[in-house]
Amino acid sequence: MAATGAVELMDYEEAVRRFDPVLGLEVHVELGTATKMFDAAPNIFGAGPNEMVTPTSVGLPGALPVVNATGVEYAIRIGLALGCDIAESCRFARKNYFYPDLSKNFQTSQSDEPIAFDGALDVELDDGTIVTVPIERAHMEEDAGKNTHIGGADGRIEGARYSLVDYNRAGVPLVEIVTRPIEGTGARAPQVAAAYVRALRDIFRALGVSEARMERGHVRADVNVSLRPGPDAPLGTRTETKNVNTFRGIEQAVRYEIQRQAAVLAAGGSVLQETRHGQADGTTRPGRVKSDADDYRYFPEPDLVPLAPSREWVEQIRAALPEMPVAKRRRLKAEWGLADDEMRDVVNAGALDLIEATALAGTSGQAARKWWMGELARTAKERELALEDLPVTPAQVAELQGLVDSGALTDKLARQVLEGVLQGEGDPAEVVRARDLEVVSDDSALLAAVDEALAANPDVADKIRGGKVQAAGAIVGAVMKATKGQADARRVRELVMERVGA
Numbered sequence: 001m002a003a004t005g006a007v008e009l010m011d012y013e014e015a016v017r018r019f020d021p022v023l024g025l026e027v028h029v030e031l032g033t034a035t036k037m038f039d040a041a042p043n044i045f046g047a048g049p050n051e052m053v054t055p056t057s058v059g060l061p062g063a064l065p066v067v068n069a070t071g072v073e074y075a076i077r078i079g080l081a082l083g084c085d086i087a088e089s090c091r092f093a094r095k096n097y098f099y100p101d102l103s104k105n106f107q108t109s110q111s112d113e114p115i116a117f118d119g120a121l122d123v124e125l126d127d128g129t130i131v132t133v134p135i136e137r138a139h140m141e142e143d144a145g146k147n148t149h150i151g152g153a154d155g156r157i158e159g160a161r162y163s164l165v166d167y168n169r170a171g172v173p174l175v176e177i178v179t180r181p182i183e184g185t186g187a188r189a190p191q192v193a194a195a196y197v198r199a200l201r202d203i204f205r206a207l208g209v210s211e212a213r214m215e216r217g218h219v220r221a222d223v224n225v226s227l228r229p230g231p232d233a234p235l236g237t238r239t240e241t242k243n244v245n246t247f248r249g250i251e252q253a254v255r256y257e258i259q260r261q262a263a264v265l266a267a268g269g270s271v272l273q274e275t276r277h278g279q280a281d282g283t284t285r286p287g288r289v290k291s292d293a294d295d296y297r298y299f300p301e302p303d304l305v306p307l308a309p310s311r312e313w314v315e316q317i318r319a320a321l322p323e324m325p326v327a328k329r330r331r332l333k334a335e336w337g338l339a340d341d342e343m344r345d346v347v348n349a350g351a352l353d354l355i356e357a358t359a360l361a362g363t364s365g366q367a368a369r370k371w372w373m374g375e376l377a378r379t380a381k382e383r384e385l386a387l388e389d390l391p392v393t394p395a396q397v398a399e400l401q402g403l404v405d406s407g408a409l410t411d412k413l414a415r416q417v418l419e420g421v422l423q424g425e426g427d428p429a430e431v432v433r434a435r436d437l438e439v440v441s442d443d444s445a446l447l448a449a450v451d452e453a454l455a456a457n458p459d460v461a462d463k464i465r466g467g468k469v470q471a472a473g474a475i476v477g478a479v480m481k482a483t484k485g486q487a488d489a490r491r492v493r494e495l496v497m498e499r500v501g502a
Contacts, residue, residue: 079116
């Protein structure tokens, strides 16, 4: 056993040999509706504190909620994509608890009557293994506000001098997807948890219900972990690591909790059912004793009527569902001729949709992949940005590749053009004109440059005629220098050989 501070940890391999881990994941996704779930306040990320609120957002006396129809539609889309049944009738409930960012002292959610239930999602791991994750329910609710703790370490409440509350997020529509116990994952439990949330993130984006940007908190996972002596034993006591919003953080939380709980159980102790909070170093720390559903005193929301989505509407939504991400990846992998590891790199880089959009704009998938996984990936890393946040569009990348394919640009010139696009100088054609970067393709101009280079290097022509054709490289280099790299090197070489009669 190893100690982390005062916490004993069991070696991971020993932990999964001695105990059977069981997972449960509760994933929240913020929906990309124009307004909040129950009022007309704008649903906008990044506004000034408390600018996007109405009396309903903060539960002022007399303010009444109205259900956002688009939010309901988005919830149904998610439920259908996860293979769920859609309820013929469901209702909202009040989940009662106090926290400063929940000014109403209750959260409008769904309890025993969710909009969607009994689904499953096949999750593909890196090696192609498929794990089926059973889904208990997907229900609608509203988000709480956000507390900002001033003076504590890393923005945490410990040691903070005071806290500020921003209610902009209060009332933003959420769908929470709750799994049934995920069993049989063994040592791969951390990877399964992260792969499941990644698969959900991709589905949300494909459905168009959310930008699903985890760094903005659009997707957050509560990670439940428990251990038992073996697969036939009753479920163990679980802990719930709250609001994890990175794939790496999910893996770390699962791994750490398996090691920590295994050490507790091996020493004869009992795991405390509690919420925990993930730390930057991959550990978790205690939060509060975990409440069961009864502790929230759910009761039906009296200000909202039950929802009864018609079967016709549900079927219309089903018919309009897009291709799901797993099927799309398999199709594009075959169309683009990529190996498994190449497609995995594309997906992990968040480049799949960008490459597809570039190909649809008029170039090949391989050419599009070259740009997004090469020059643009390097630029994104240097600027510490996501690929999608770079100031270049798929249409511009396709236009750039079109100029290369037509012979108007060499690869080297194209990189200079891309640099101009990224600096905001316009579309590729505009950058070419402004920077005078088009390939010199006029043979008369190239011949003049070739003759000048040969005149300056008379011995090179003799070497070429003598059979040392590699010597032509010196003339080609001189012409490329004279034309500032804008000549077609292959055509220049052809002209050199013609000129010396080789």
